[in-house]
Amino acid sequence: MKPFFFGESAAPLYGVYHPPLVSPARKEAVLLCAPFGQEYMRSHRAYRQLALLLSKKGYPVLRFDYRGTGDSGLDPEQVTTEDWIQDIRVAAEELKHMSQASNLCLVGLRMGALLAAEAIKRHPDELNADRLVLWDPVLSGKDYVEEIRSTIGAIGPSPTNCIDQENTLHYNGFPMLATFREILNRYDLRSEIPGIRKLLHVVASETESSQALKRLWSQYASYAFALRECPGNWNFVDEFGGILLPQPVIQEIVNWITTGE
């Protein structure tokens, strides 16, 4: 793996490129779009594992941090999801440049799925993505914020999980400013994603929202749904620093990408 900074020098993006480990390399590269907050922390290992397995199958893979997250430039208070859509576009360009791949498969976990779909809608020609994997996806920005709010309601507000006087939502150690939420609220998965030839919707457990998406999309021949039951609570914070590694889902994604070309 090759960690590096790319993008604009004022606010560079941190990425880790996994070159294909077998030849000939595939013509399709895979871009991994990260989730938000504690979910990002908890999924780092799973994304690394996914990238490694795909690179062993000949795929060039890039995982990266949006601005204001991870090692990338800026602070969370300085960015919105509009910036993150741009970051996906920049990362896609970088990946194509590094790998010389002609087209892309985007993989998004939780909010990363919503952002990946939104990026394809906005920049279909630049991304040239024809396959998309939605992993435990967030259906819409509104739903996601509502999910966090109701979780806070259920466990009771605390200094860690609350909406502060400046209307910033704090959840498990990561802030979501009012402007950030306002923009996020505009995104919705339940509309057509242009140019996508094949789509995998994979979940670790069935929920109302996963069933709703399945009902909506199962009419399309390009849509595939997979349930691989295993723990999938990306927001859980334990005392030992254990992070989630849902092998059945990771394997399902690798199989689908490898065999579904």
Place this chain on the structure above:
Amino acid sequence: MKELVVRIGKPTPLTTIFTVPKELDSSLPAVLIFNSGVMHHIGTCRVSVTIARELAARGILSARFDFSGIGDSESRSGTKPFEESSVEEIKEVMDYLQDKKGIDQFIVYGLCSGADASYEIAKIEPRVVGMVQIDPYVYKVPAWYLYHYLPRLFDPGVWHRVYQKLTGRFTPTKRMREDVGEDFVEMPSYIRVFPPREDVAKGLQQAIDNDVAMYTILTAAVSYTVNRASQYRQSFKDVAFRDLLKVEYYPTLEHILTNPEYQKVIPNRICDWMEQRALQCKKERQPALAKAG
């Protein structure tokens, strides 16, 4: 400020992020920031990034790196326990900085297992001049019982629960928990076991004898062992800390620093201490350097 990714060591390098100040002064110590458990090098709630960038703004270089097998560093072959491999890997990063940047003094920082790695290197490595630990090894002292139980004697709620328990009417509150099979969770390969107190006291004394200044932060996570800052010093009363130890206890601070207020306060306090220590070390070595020059 500039951030660079450097891969240190062969054949399996350690992924390291250098946060370099605009003007680098290599007579100042650099700060080495360690992983906590299996969390990658950005640190819990990205606090390591906050600290690194703040230090660069104050003119201090820092290196955040992943130990082998963690985050963006691949696993190295071999079966050395973390206590040994972490020390070797820290030395590799120190050697690199000494060789490439001419920096030969270091302040080490870590939370939880990172605090343990800080302790392991501080007790043996003469280039370490400072150590910041969040929730390091600490041991219970008799005063803990006093502060723990005395307030409860006057709490009617406690007496009510005792009565309920005695009469069989007590139902424990269901704690938020997650039942996750081990196959689905990546657990740290390093399982934290506190060494005998006497061993840690000896190690701390070795570090102090090497003039390693220490800043220790205790959170609510260790409140089962400590409920006053002074108890840290009491638990190591056989260590002559001199004026090299500063301890703070935050009873409402969570172990992984999720509280947004503390996310501002704690990195700032850490950077204040590190800056002060760095400047002090620079000042102390100036006469020696002048003599040598």
